[in-house]
Amino acid sequence: MKKRLFGVLGLLSLVVGCGVKTSSSSPISSTDVSSSSVSSSSGGVVETTPVADLIYNLPEAETRVFDARFDTVIDDFSGATATGTGNAVYSNDAVLKVLVGDHGPVTPAKPISPDAAIYKGAGGSFDFHLKEGIGFRIRLTEGTLPLSNLVLGLRGADNLRVFPINLAEALDDDGEPLQPLSSSWQDLVVSPLQSIEDGNTVYLNTDGSNSSTKVLDIALGIHLYAVGTNYSAIIEISEVFTLTGATRTVIDSFEGRTTVGEGASADGFYWRDSTGRIVKHNVSLKDKEYTTVLADIGDHAPYEKLVISGLGDSSGLSVRVNHEGGLGVSKTWAELKNSKGDLLPATVNGASQNYVIDLENSGYGANVLGVKLTSTTEFRVDNIFLTSLEVPEASVDYPVLDTLKRADFDDFSVSQASIDTSYEAATANSVFTDTNLNYRISYNASPISVSEGVGHFPATEAYDHLVIGSKTSGLAYDYIVFAVSKTTNLSGFRFSGSGTEIVYANNFWAAEGLKSIPESEDYPYVDGDFVWLIIDVQLTFGKALNDELVLYYTGGTELLIDTIFFANTIIWTEADAYNASPIGTDTLPADFDTTGYVGEYLGYLESDIDGIALFIKGDGVANLSTLRFYLAEAMGDVRLYANTSAVKGFDGKSIDFESVVPIEGMWLEIDLRASGVVGATNINIELGGWGTGTLTVQYAVKFALGREHFVSDTSVNVTIPASGYQYVGGYDLLGGQVVRIVYSASSAPVSVRIAYPGGEKWFSRGEVKAPNGDAVSLVAGTDVEIYIDLVKSGLTFGAGALHIHSGGDEVSDITFSISEVSENLRILTPAYALAYSKVS
Numbered sequence: 001m002k003k004r005l006f007g008v009l010g011l012l013s014l015v016v017g018c019g020v021k022t023s024s025s026s027p028i029s030s031t032d033v034s035s036s037s038v039s040s041s042s043g044g045v046v047e048t049t050p051v052a053d054l055i056y057n058l059p060e061a062e063t064r065v066f067d068a069r070f071d072t073v074i075d076d077f078s079g080a081t082a083t084g085t086g087n088a089v090y091s092n093d094a095v096l097k098v099l100v101g102d103h104g105p106v107t108p109a110k111p112i113s114p115d116a117a118i119y120k121g122a123g124g125s126f127d128f129h130l131k132e133g134i135g136f137r138i139r140l141t142e143g144t145l146p147l148s149n150l151v152l153g154l155r156g157a158d159n160l161r162v163f164p165i166n167l168a169e170a171l172d173d174d175g176e177p178l179q180p181l182s183s184s185w186q187d188l189v190v191s192p193l194q195s196i197e198d199g200n201t202v203y204l205n206t207d208g209s210n211s212s213t214k215v216l217d218i219a220l221g222i223h224l225y226a227v228g229t230n231y232s233a234i235i236e237i238s239e240v241f242t243l244t245g246a247t248r249t250v251i252d253s254f255e256g257r258t259t260v261g262e263g264a265s266a267d268g269f270y271w272r273d274s275t276g277r278i279v280k281h282n283v284s285l286k287d288k289e290y291t292t293v294l295a296d297i298g299d300h301a302p303y304e305k306l307v308i309s310g311l312g313d314s315s316g317l318s319v320r321v322n323h324e325g326g327l328g329v330s331k332t333w334a335e336l337k338n339s340k341g342d343l344l345p346a347t348v349n350g351a352s353q354n355y356v357i358d359l360e361n362s363g364y365g366a367n368v369l370g371v372k373l374t375s376t377t378e379f380r381v382d383n384i385f386l387t388s389l390e391v392p393e394a395s396v397d398y399p400v401l402d403t404l405k406r407a408d409f410d411d412f413s414v415s416q417a418s419i420d421t422s423y424e425a426a427t428a429n430s431v432f433t434d435t436n437l438n439y440r441i442s443y444n445a446s447p448i449s450v451s452e453g454v455g456h457f458p459a460t461e462a463y464d465h466l467v468i469g470s471k472t473s474g475l476a477y478d479y480i481v482f483a484v485s486k487t488t489n490l491s492g493f494r495f496s497g498s499g500t501e502i503v504y505a506n507n508f509w510a511a512e513g514l515k516s517i518p519e520s521e522d523y524p525y526v527d528g529d530f531v532w533l534i535i536d537v538q539l540t541f542g543k544a545l546n547d548e549l550v551l552y553y554t555g556g557t558e559l560l561i562d563t564i565f566f567a568n569t570i571i572w573t574e575a576d577a578y579n580a581s582p583i584g585t586d587t588l589p590a591d592f593d594t595t596g597y598v599g600e601y602l603g604y605l606e607s608d609i610d611g612i613a614l615f616i617k618g619d620g621v622a623n624l625s626t627l628r629f630y631l632a633e634a635m636g637d638v639r640l641y642a643n644t645s646a647v648k649g650f651d652g653k654s655i656d657f658e659s660v661v662p663i664e665g666m667w668l669e670i671d672l673r674a675s676g677v678v679g680a681t682n683i684n685i686e687l688g689g690w691g692t693g694t695l696t697v698q699y700a701v702k703f704a705l706g707r708e709h710f711v712s713d714t715s716v717n718v719t720i721p722a723s724g725y726q727y728v729g730g731y732d733l734l735g736g737q738v739v740r741i742v743y744s745a746s747s748a749p750v751s752v753r754i755a756y757p758g759g760e761k762w763f764s765r766g767e768v769k770a771p772n773g774d775a776v777s778l779v780a781g782t783d784v785e786i787y788i789d790l791v792k793s794g795l796t797f798g799a800g801a802l803h804i805h806s807g808g809d810e811v812s813d814i815t816f817s818i819s820e821v822s823e824n825l826r827i828l829t830p831a832y833a834l835a836y837s838k839v840s
Helices: 006-018 425-426 536-539
Strands: 073-076 087-091 096-101 119-122 133-144 149-157 163-166 186-189 202-206 208-213 221-227 232-244 246-253 269-271 277-279 283-286 288-291 306-312 317-323 326-332 355-360 368-375 379-387 408-412 438-440 449-451 452-459 460-470 479-485 492-497 509-511 530-536 549-553 561-568 580-582 592-593 598-604 612-615 630-631 638-641 666-671 682-687 692-702 708-712 718-719 726-733 738-745 752-756 759-763 781-789 799-807 814-824
Touching: 073 368, 087 781, 119 149, 119 246, 163 202, 306 317, 306 368, 326 368, 368 379, 408 460, 425 438, 452 460, 509 536, 530 536, 549 561, 561 630, 561 781, 708 726, 718 759, 726 814
Parallel strands: none
Antiparallel strands: 073 379, 087 283, 096 232, 096 277, 119 221, 119 269, 133 186, 133 232, 149 163, 149 221, 202 208, 232 246, 283 379, 288 368, 306 355, 306 379, 317 326, 317 368, 408 561, 438 460, 449 452, 452 561, 460 549, 479 530, 479 561, 492 549, 509 530, 580 692, 592 692, 598 682, 612 666, 612 692, 630 638, 630 682, 708 814, 718 814, 726 799, 738 781, 738 814, 752 759, 752 799
């Protein structure tokens, strides 16, 4: 890097172009470049012929996003070279195409401010102010755009104005002026260190006053935008990069996505945007032709639809289909029809879209495997594939999360009366020492606070903003969960991760086709005053989340967030079922022919077994109507019949015994406790005697619903008085929903009640509930075992102290003792428990 040398003229031009002055006595402020301060040329005002508008607003059309599960690629133009043949011009660069102009109304937003920018982005650890060059590989494809109409803005923080460097007065990494834009690709490089003369230059606050933050001390982001009047152009950018010495680091190559804000970025940007659109790899067909290779559809039946993705003027485009036997019918774009028989709309020149072409309705016939494209007009094609518009079946059940192995991103145990507004202050804040957090920042100084383990986002018509950096990464997790106040309207809640777009709550997905916010707002997990917003990260964002989240909230009521954590589902396998053991004999898999009676001994049942799971395959005919279980000994040799609705799943509902069992197999999960099975010592499965078809039990497991945590095995012996109060005991829980208590009582207590965060519940009033929802009664006896579901009992779920009280309503004194207290750390699903995801 050459040393920068300034003469008088050079210094004066810098003052005019960037608003930067030199001073030896005080900090100097930055100023905005006004539209009137920049002309299109040094020779006065010159009339500019407007270029044609880029139309970004896509027409209404039947469209299809490629789905590798159901569709087959003909040509996705992803390679460095074309796979087809012909004389069409192939472009193997993804470029950002932007209309820049002040020549009257244009369809897209004009990039004439730091917010409405040609390109902008920010990354908390990127340090743009220290780079020797910030560069754009750029070309001018139409019109005129003098450098005096371009500004590179440096972003210090959301509470500061962007600092402008006018490109006509900027210097590159060698201290040289920048070259004007041309129709050839060039590297346009701006060096903040060379272009800002005085190291004391500071950002302006949003009110226009000087801040105390020096521009050359921090620059978290960049904004390339236009100013002034009398210019009109279309530009393309293929790379955004930085220079450190001879090292060129590409920030953005625009590969693999359709909008600037979409998807990951290797540079670590947490946001980026543009008024333009990305043009992907494509073939340009103006007076050219292109013939694709034939697709290999494998075992797929002939597809019914052809999808062509492109942009430009389709009025001169012709599509000739290619069969295995050779070229077939050719149709113009104006003749093509969609699945409803409607003609396809005209395409636009500023944005690409996938257009569905129905082969039969368009007169092509079946067995199309490729196409030959010709055009007399400028049209660019960037994807061609075959589809039958098949979609995956929507899920009806929410995932059951393995909360025992969850990873807390922020449990809001670190209190803050106000959130830091700068990166430097937040990372230096001692409250995060020895915690799993790195920082919390509100760049727009939102009045967010954290107290009593809860994040408070106040009601606002603008937006609350919070950036959280955590030592907990979500890269190994499929789900992120927000425990939010259940009375809040979440329509204004949204967030992004590192390199993802901002997604609003109404577009959060919990599973395929299943929104995170239930239609009935009957959330699968209820935790006192909070509900769990379960978000499938890949379905919602398209990539894993890491260790930073940016949260936004707009709404008329306060939003409370209790915890943010990552989790996976509980996965069962035949070989390694967590907290489960195989049951049955070595003869499994065994066939059960429902035309006759067959029984199979499934094994011994321990007292803590909550359920059994069977993997059953059908023949396309048989259902579960003849299913029953024979339960011996303590149960009194009873049978539990599915067709009497006695066999229940973990959602508390009777299992479906009428539907045909799938040929590919299904998991049948049975809640023994909900089905009334208590104390059985062995179990047989029985099928047959009526019905038709054959079922195969591939394997079976039995399981308890969670890992039991022993809270206390120290005996407590008290006398419950006939009158007066008696404190029985207190127990610190880790967060289990189901508590197991083993007690002994000389007679049935009436006055015993439990107290937990959220209230006090009495056994005698039916307020204490078991996992199956039934009231728990206290009886006389020795080593009596009871299970209490805290959530179903209406108590606040979460870690805390469980207290047992008694006294005041007894007929006579009672001897009472507790020998054991434990909690179940697995079960957390009061509403949707059908559902251990299993793989074989």
